[in-house]
Amino acid sequence: MIETVALIEHGTPEFRRTNLALFAAGFATFALLYCVQPLFPVFTRDFGATPVHASLALSLTTGFLAVSLLFAGSVSEIVGRKPIMVASLFVSAGLTIVSSVAPTWAVFLTIRALEGITLSGLPAVAMAYLGEEIHPRSIGLAMGLYIGGSAFGGMAGRFLSGALSDAIHWRVAIAVIGGLGLLSAIAFWRSLPASLHFEAQARSLRALARSFAGHLRDPAMRLLFAESFLLMGSFVTLYNYAGYRLVAPPYHLSQTAIGAIFLVYLIGTFSSAWVGNLAGRLGRRKVFWATLVIMMAGAALTLAQPLPVIIAGIAVFTFGFFGGHSIASSWVGRRATSAKAQASSLYLFAYYGGSSLVGSAGGLFFTAFAWPGVVGLVVALLLIALAGAIALARLPALAPPDRLS
Structure with a gap:
């Protein structure tokens, strides 16, 4: 009772x-x-990179991030949540600045791969921190606001890099974003309260394997990890190749204009908090499936030719994605009764695995079938995710009911 009040x-x-x-x-x-x-x-x-090779600038980062997440959460179980997150932000921002002066494509990709490793210290640990420190009544809103910050960062990073690459050079754009990362790291370090409910664990490899296996034995967790892979895979795929479509005829958009389209991420800032709060009141299983239907509708709209309809489709798709991710990620935090960092790590392993594998595979569909191929892949993934959401809704809840409902 005392812990709950605290x-x-x-x-x-x-x-x-x-x-x-x-x-x-x-x-x-x-x-x-x-x-x-x-x-x-x-x-x-x-650099003369093909669309598939160009996508490695992101897919390598998310691929190394996915694998590293499995270990970052476990390290935080030993040394604490805040130190890992602070180090992650400072080192990652520094690597971004260094990448802006990379002399070759191979060096640039190497730095981006290293950044995937250093970034791993934040996402899974942040989810575990919220699961430990925030009251169950407030965790949906807190997770939504965190994801809202992620949405705003994704939008700002994309918009600034597009605009600054047109106005000055892409290297300047990346250096500026690295500088903003350093400022954000300072704000995080100074503002985050210390963990009051964290208990350090002396983790052995055997204990680590047991905690991972325990989460994977839960059918709801397995479904949530699969949802994570499908959600992020479809989302990144659509965004990866939208730029190629819009720089080509009949649109001929500049990098600044393409970057401006990413302002629809502001919708994700709103939807993550709003949908997360709605799911907290109505129940996750009653809301989650609807976000997948919204994503499919948005993807279908992008098949239209008028540019305003394409942008509207991307906006609808983005609303659905951030709402769905907000629900699924907070669901994992509530479903896990122990080793929350490992549960978060598995969720994010699947999340960034989807980004890396499906995001690059989408380039093959774009090369072979143009934009309809990308949309077809995305809708197919979301139909599988919808089947998973229906299966989740039919599983029994854990006690207390709000762990799954």
Whole structure:
């Protein structure tokens, strides 16, 4: 009872500090990660990279991030949550600045791969921190605000890199985003309250394997990990190749204009918090499936020719994605009764695995079938995800009911 009272709740100064810190962390992580995405056509021009090879600037990062997440959460179980997250942000921002002066494509990709490793110290650990420190009544809103910061960072990173690459040079764009990452790291370090409910664990490889196996034995967790892979795989695929479509006839958009389209990420900032709060009140299983239907509708709209309809489709797709991710990620935190960092790590392993594998595979569909091929792949993934959401809704809840409902 005492521990429950001590948990951070909505409306308190600690809640505001936590959300300021994690909004800054989400902003930095996603700005640093995704600033290269609108630059794929530029990499094709400057380095001679094909669309599939250009996508490695993101897919290598997310691939190394996915694997490293399995270990970052476990390290945080030993040394603590905040030290890992602070180090992750500072080192990742530094690597982004260094990548801006990389002399060759191979060196640039190597730095981006290293950044995938260093970024791993934030996402899974942040989810575990929220699961430990935030009251169950407030965790949906807190997770939504964190994901909102991620959405804002993803939007700002993409928009700034596109605009600055047109106005000055893509290297300047990446250096500026690295500098913003450093400022965000400072804000996070100074604002985040210390962990009050973290208990250090002396983890052996055998204990680590047992905790991973325990999560994988839960059918709901397996479904949530699969949803994570499918959600992020479809989302990144659509965004990866939208730029190639829009720089070509009949649109001929500049990098600045393509970057401006990513302003629809502001919708994700809203939808993650709003949908997360709605799911907290109505039940996750009653809301989650609807976000997948919204994503499919948005993807279908992008098949139209008028540019305003394409942008509207991307906006609808983005609304659905961030709402669905907000629900699924908070669901994992509530479903896990122990080793929350490992549960978060598995969720994010699948999440960034989908980004890396499906994001690059989408280039093959784009090369072979143009934009309809990309949309066909995305809709197929989301239909599988919808089947998984229906299966989730039919599983029994854990006690107390809000762990699955």
